[in-house]
Amino acid sequence: MGRSYLGEFEELVLLAVTVLNGGAYGVSIAEELRQRANRTISLSAVHIALYRLEEKGYLTSEMGGATLSRGGRKKRLFSVTASGREMLAEIQQVRNQFWNVIVNPAQS
Amino acid sequence: MKDHNQSGPPRWADKLFKLLCPPELFEELKGDLQEQFESDISRMGETAARRRYFAEVLKFSRPYFLKKRILSKRTDRPRTSIATTAMLQNYLTTARRTLVRHKSYALINVLGLTLGITCGILIFALVNYHLSFDRFHAKADRIYRVTTELHNENVSKYGTVPQPIAAAMRQDFAFVEKAAMLINFGATISITTTGNKEKYGDGIAYTEPQFFDIMDFSVISGNRKTMLSQPNTAVITEQLANKYFHGEDAIGKVFRVDNKTDFTVTGIIKDLPENTDIRQEIFVSYTTISQTQPWLNSWGGIYSGTQAFVMLKAGTDVKKAQKAMAGISTKYYNAKDAKAFRYQLQPLSDIHMNQEFGGAIAKSQLIALSMIAIFLIITACVNFINLATAQALGRSREIGVRKVMGGMKSQLFWQFIIETALITSIAFIFAVTLAYLCMPYMNEMLSTRVSIDLFSGLTQPIFLVCLLVVVTFISGSYPGLVLAGFQPITALKGKLTQRQAGGISIRKGLVVTQFAISQTLLIGTIVVASQMRFNTETDMGFKKDAIVMLPVPETSPAKTSAIRARLSQLPEVEKIAFFEAPPASPDGNFDTGIRYDSRSEPEKFTIFLKSGDPEYVSMFGLQLVAGRNLSPSDTVREYLLNETAVKKLGVKPEEAIGKNVTINSTNGIIVGVMKDFHNFSFRSKIEPVCLTTRSDHYARVALKISGQNMPATLTALEKAWNESNAEYIYSYQFLDDHLTYFYGTDELMLKLMWVFAAVAIFIGCLGLYGLISFMAAQKTKEIGVRKTLGAGVGSIVWLFGRQFAQLLVVAFIIAAPIGWWLMEKYLADFRYHIDLSASIFAASIGITFFIAIMTVGYRSVKAALMNPVKALRSE
Numbered sequence: 001m002g003r004s005y006l007g008e009f010e011e012l013v014l015l016a017v018t019v020l021n022g023g024a025y026g027v028s029i030a031e032e033l034r035q036r037a038n039r040t041i042s043l044s045a046v047h048i049a050l051y052r053l054e055e056k057g058y059l060t061s062e063m064g065g066a067t068l069s070r071g072g073r074k075k076r077l078f079s080v081t082a083s084g085r086e087m088l089a090e091i092q093q094v095r096n097q098f099w100n101v102i103v104n105p106a107q108s
Numbered sequence: 109m110k111d112h113n114q115s116g117p118p119r120w121a122d123k124l125f126k127l128l129c130p131p132e133l134f135e136e137l138k139g140d141l142q143e144q145f146e147s148d149i150s151r152m153g154e155t156a157a158r159r160r161y162f163a164e165v166l167k168f169s170r171p172y173f174l175k176k177r178i179l180s181k182r183t184d185r186p187r188t189s190i191a192t193t194a195m196l197q198n199y200l201t202t203a204r205r206t207l208v209r210h211k212s213y214a215l216i217n218v219l220g221l222t223l224g225i226t227c228g229i230l231i232f233a234l235v236n237y238h239l240s241f242d243r244f245h246a247k248a249d250r251i252y253r254v255t256t257e258l259h260n261e262n263v264s265k266y267g268t269v270p271q272p273i274a275a276a277m278r279q280d281f282a283f284v285e286k287a288a289m290l291i292n293f294g295a296t297i298s299i300t301t302t303g304n305k306e307k308y309g310d311g312i313a314y315t316e317p318q319f320f321d322i323m324d325f326s327v328i329s330g331n332r333k334t335m336l337s338q339p340n341t342a343v344i345t346e347q348l349a350n351k352y353f354h355g356e357d358a359i360g361k362v363f364r365v366d367n368k369t370d371f372t373v374t375g376i377i378k379d380l381p382e383n384t385d386i387r388q389e390i391f392v393s394y395t396t397i398s399q400t401q402p403w404l405n406s407w408g409g410i411y412s413g414t415q416a417f418v419m420l421k422a423g424t425d426v427k428k429a430q431k432a433m434a435g436i437s438t439k440y441y442n443a444k445d446a447k448a449f450r451y452q453l454q455p456l457s458d459i460h461m462n463q464e465f466g467g468a469i470a471k472s473q474l475i476a477l478s479m480i481a482i483f484l485i486i487t488a489c490v491n492f493i494n495l496a497t498a499q500a501l502g503r504s505r506e507i508g509v510r511k512v513m514g515g516m517k518s519q520l521f522w523q524f525i526i527e528t529a530l531i532t533s534i535a536f537i538f539a540v541t542l543a544y545l546c547m548p549y550m551n552e553m554l555s556t557r558v559s560i561d562l563f564s565g566l567t568q569p570i571f572l573v574c575l576l577v578v579v580t581f582i583s584g585s586y587p588g589l590v591l592a593g594f595q596p597i598t599a600l601k602g603k604l605t606q607r608q609a610g611g612i613s614i615r616k617g618l619v620v621t622q623f624a625i626s627q628t629l630l631i632g633t634i635v636v637a638s639q640m641r642f643n644t645e646t647d648m649g650f651k652k653d654a655i656v657m658l659p660v661p662e663t664s665p666a667k668t669s670a671i672r673a674r675l676s677q678l679p680e681v682e683k684i685a686f687f688e689a690p691p692a693s694p695d696g697n698f699d700t701g702i703r704y705d706s707r708s709e710p711e712k713f714t715i716f717l718k719s720g721d722p723e724y725v726s727m728f729g730l731q732l733v734a735g736r737n738l739s740p741s742d743t744v745r746e747y748l749l750n751e752t753a754v755k756k757l758g759v760k761p762e763e764a765i766g767k768n769v770t771i772n773s774t775n776g777i778i779v780g781v782m783k784d785f786h787n788f789s790f791r792s793k794i795e796p797v798c799l800t801t802r803s804d805h806y807a808r809v810a811l812k813i814s815g816q817n818m819p820a821t822l823t824a825l826e827k828a829w830n831e832s833n834a835e836y837i838y839s840y841q842f843l844d845d846h847l848t849y850f851y852g853t854d855e856l857m858l859k860l861m862w863v864f865a866a867v868a869i870f871i872g873c874l875g876l877y878g879l880i881s882f883m884a885a886q887k888t889k890e891i892g893v894r895k896t897l898g899a900g901v902g903s904i905v906w907l908f909g910r911q912f913a914q915l916l917v918v919a920f921i922i923a924a925p926i927g928w929w930l931m932e933k934y935l936a937d938f939r940y941h942i943d944l945s946a947s948i949f950a951a952s953i954g955i956t957f958f959i960a961i962m963t964v965g966y967r968s969v970k971a972a973l974m975n976p977v978k979a980l981r982s983e
Contacts, residue, residue: 026140027147043140044167047133051172063136069146073139 006058006087012037013049014058014088018080025064025075026050050078058084117145117161125165130176141165195519196526203527206503213499213878214531217492220874221535222542223867224488225579229543229560230550231481232571235474237558240383241460245324247419250285252426252453254416255465259448260714264699267415267465270407271397273451274316274416276436283424283432288319291397291404292388292413296661296836298364299352309837310348312365313388313413314397320377322419323386329359330375336393343375343391365392366661367835369400382557385460385468407440407449412695418453426453473857480864483625485575487868489583490618491875492528496587497615498882507591508600520592521585528584529576536576554856586614615879616915622875623919623956624926626868630952631927632934633861635944639935640858642790642942643851644844649785650691651729655843656811656822658829660686661836663804665742671809671832678828680821682814685727686806687720691785694849696807700772702796704757710770713756715749716787716795717772719802725782727810734761735780742803746779747771753796754781771798789850790940810843869956873963880908880964884971891971892979904972905965912964913957920953927952 006014016032017024030046033039053059064077080088129137141164148157207214245251254273256266274287291314299306317336320327320343327335328346335343342363349358358373365371371392380387397404404411420429430453437446454465463470500507510520540562547560562569660671668686675681689696698717703710722738724730725748738746747769749757754764761781769778784794813821826838848855884891891904928944935941 026136027143030144042167043137043144043164044170044173047137047140048170048172066139067143069143070139071142073135073142075139075143076136 006091009045010049010053011088011091013046014053014080014084017050017053017059017078018085018088022077022079024078027075029078053084054078057081058087117142118158121158121162121165125168128165128168128173128177130173133173133176137168195523199523199526200530202506202523203530206527207531210499210502212881213495216874216878217495217531218535218538220488220491220871221532221579221583222538223871224484225535225539225575226542226546227484227864227867228481228575229539229572230546231477232575233543233547233558233560233568234550234554234556235478236567237383237556238460238469238474241468242384242386242456244381244383245322245456247322247324248456250420250422250424251322251456252418252420253456253459253465254418255452255454256410257450257452258699258714259450260712265464266410267454267459268410268412269414269416269451270410270449271404271414272407272440273436274418276440277416277418277433278318280435280439281429281432283420283429285419285421286318286321287416287418288316288322289394290315290319290386290388290391290415290417291394291401291411292415293401295365295390296367297352297390298367298835299362300364306352307835307837308352309839310390311388312342312390312392314394314401315343315388315391316394319391319417322417325380325386326378328376328378332375335375336391337395338374339393339395339399340369340371341374341393342371343377344373345377345379345389347379348389349373349376365400369396371396382559408445409698409700412697417456426455429453469853473853477860480629483629484864484868484871485579486582487622487625487871487875489579490622491871491878492531492583493586494615494618494875495878495882496524496528496583497590498879500587500591501886503591504594504599507594508596511594511596512600517592521588524588524591525580525584528588529580532576532580532583536572540572553859619872619875619879619915620919620922622868622872623916624922626865626872627920627923627952627956628927628930629861629865629868630955631923631949632931633858633865634948634951635927635931635934635942636854636858636861638942638948639938640851640854642940643854644848646790646940648692648847649730649783651727652690652843652847654813655690655727656813656825657690657808657841657843657846658811658825659836659839660807660809661833663806665803667832668803668806671829674828674832675809675811675825678821678824680813680815680817680824681811683723683727683812685721685723685810686803686808687718687724687810688802688805688807689718690808690810690843690846691718691728691730692787692789692847692850694789694846697787698772702753702798703770704759705767705769711757713796715753715771716797718797718799719805720799721801721803721806724799727812728785730785731783732780733783735765735778737780738799738801739779741801744774744776744800744802746800747776748780748782748799749778750782750787750794750797751784752794753798756796769798771800776800786940789847790938791850793939869959873959876912876960876963877967880912880967883908884967887971888974888979891974892976895976896980901969901972905968908964908968908971909961912960916953916956916960920949920956923952924949 012033013029016029016036019036020028020032026043026046029050030041030043033041033046050059050061054061058081059078060081061076061078063074066072066074125138125141126134141161144164145157145161148160151157152160242248253267254269254277256269258264258266271289271291274289277284277287293312293314295310295312297308297310297312299308315336317333320332320335327343330343335341344352344358352358352363353361358376361373362370363373380389404414420426433451433453436451437449441449454462459465459467461467461469461471461474507520510523540560543560547558550556551558560568562572660668672684672686675684688698699714700717701710702713702715718724722740725732725737732748733751735748738748749764749769751761754761757764764778764781767778769776782797782799787795787797811825815821822840825840829838887907891907894904894907927949931944935944
């Protein structure tokens, strides 16, 4: 099975979904990214990343409950799949390997 | 709640989002947007939130979503689209069948629309042509023409300027990037090639080299910078180069102007584009003017061929520049003249349309033309609406069936629009062809160079498509709504009446509109025609019959007397007079200052100086109210003044006799006072005029011709003239033809109005004919019953006639005041004009009635003569 690689932004979105743990949908993910990564991201960008991740099989989604603040509309809630977690762990591992080789991170 | 509503996201952003968003994702995405918007409001306020919302929506136009959006549409509704195509086919079939079945209906509609649209296309092309004048220069927005304002008793404006002004502008003002004079003269060009000598009568223009930096005329050969820097050099157009030198390389070739000055061609430019007012084709170097026209170099006089063009530096404030130009008056004139001579800048784009400075066509005329075009198109549409609504009754069964089968109102409406589109498209094809065919005639009539070219530019095709859509909707929507609104049951029973078919009153209203438009045009045409007749037939205060004018190319006394001797040999020539310009003339008028007797100050008014020999007075039948005629002289010694001039001087005619007067800085004695004559067209009032002897200005000779055989006389004249002026080109002009130049635009307007009025009336009649045919069919039974009960033909014709007569009268009541108002405005332009009499209006309604009766009459008589038995048996 061919493997799909993740872009930097997709990785961040995937991480945010993991962190939000069940409460992940467009606005909350954008908000999470704004707070943690300190960048403002448009909803459309977030959604494209979400749909792509879902197509790649790292995310699943279901329609969730409606709230009044959304004008009574339902939200699509995303959660990470097993392969998504695997992917994240793998990325982390690759990074760690590199960092271990770098002797003094502060000087490089 | 209201608050909540107001602080919602921008509505049109929502609409845009709905358009962009794939439908299956709409719910979640819209929800997210809404949620973020509401949290934004509390975080950063409403304005910023709205802005962000809009930005977010815009970002949904990414390819990712667009692709989804398009794909989802295709997969979403395959069935409807098949249904639509099927229905479309059905509509087209039905439309075709309807047209074929009702041939006369189709014919009348197509004919009416074709005529209306043809006029629309022609006028659009014309207006577009006039609007495009001199816009092609790259720096057109920075190019201006210097204009003169003469502040005397009243302000007069000229597009021409004193000759030194361009040099002054270049020298004095930092905001002037380039400035150039362009001075026109009529000229005879002669070219001597091996053996033979050719003569051409083309104008020349003394041009400063910077002219070609200002205007974008492409140079084919020669150096743009240096080609006019040397004396006796010239730049000509490609076309003239071919004409003069027959395809040989023109550079370095020589031609002679007025048999005096030689010019060497140093540059060739491309033929002038059609949409420029600069029509000179021979540009000669400006440095030559000091030898050929030395008299020109003064600040005090303005020769009528002198123009100055300047290009301002980028970013110059024109208002400030205009203010600074007051400096010209103070610097180059004495204190008193500084008040009189003022200079302004006129944008290049304004030249073609500013009538104050002799522009070719006024904006208001273009607007009037566009209005007429719109009116004609409306009349054609009205025609269509009228016929279609009337005809709709006949289709009630079809509509009923469609409705019963589940046809929706909107479907029926669109069906009708498609049918209309079919008819208008056919009409368009005819109209474009017709416009193509008519274009050469229009160009000839208006002396324009308009072209219809659907393939080179975008404006014309876009205009056509827009017009097609607009016409389709204007003509199709009302009948469409009427059709769609039928009650299915009544429609199926065939019991629909006129009243249900969209109200006869609306249709009456439309006919009234049509006839109001055509009658207004008709009134206009009659008024303009009468005024034109007034212009040519009213006594102008001088004789103008049987007077031929010939040019006098060389004005030396020896040459003049030689011509006089030669011409007086001809037996048909009764009288000969040498002069500069006839009593009234569109050209050769010279306006100058006057100082009377011992008065210390020059007068506040200016006087038109005419030059002519003592024969002038008797040649043109001018009458003297006091004093005597001029005595023969070659220089200025005596003056004749007209009554207006004497009145303005504040003296009685008898008192003025024998007094000294200084006109145009030349002293002389007033020896007589002429009775007033019109020295311009009937548009202007009679101005102060004086006549004096100045033989070096006698550029024309007038001949009073007797006898019947005019062609023979003219040939004899040509022969005699050519003998004494071998170097020049012969031309002649009758005085009354010369005077018609005053009314060139009016003549054009009249021709155009004739055409438009005729088209409008014709379209109106088509509609009338269609309507009466329909009524006759509707009333078949009624007529039958009436006839069996003993009604005569007359009373039945009157049945039809009464209604239409009413409509025409109502239309007239609307048209008369509008026409009166418009024509008052037109006539106000003439200082001497006809009165708007009742007979003009009577003629207009008379003509309309006559034409309407011709149209309606045949049909109604035919209906009235029908055998009642047949009528009653029908159905």
